[in-house]
Amino acid sequence: RRCPQEFFQSYSEGVSEKRNHIRPELISAIRSSKIAIILLSRNYASSKWCLDELVEIMKCKEELDQTALPIFYDVEPSQVKKLTGDFGKVFRKTCASRSNEETERWRQALVDVATTAGYHSINCL
Secondary structure, three states, X not given: OOOOHHHOOOOOOOOOOOOOOOOHHHHHHXXXXXXXEEEEOOOHXXXXXXXXXXXXXXXXXXXXXXXEEEEEOOOOHHHHHHOOHXXXXXXXXXXXXXXXXXXXXXXXXXXXXXXXXXXXXXXXX
């Protein structure tokens, strides 16, 4: 049986690094979701916007018991957790002009998502 189309709602916006924060509509969508699928790649940490969104998703996982499902595409979960390899380099570059508080929020969200059961692209090929 197939789920009706209205069962699934996807939220994607044109990602603009010029925005200083996540739009309220997106925060509301994240909070009202039952499941959040996070697709992490080598360059994921290059986007402040994606990192801020991840912080919100992981907060909802903790506080609202929301299901978070990470998919690691072309990046090892251990690289995300320990901020090593290309992923770590990209993260450090993104953090270069950010506050310690913001950097720590992102780092903690990355550790949390990396230790959440999910899928690794190498297991899907």
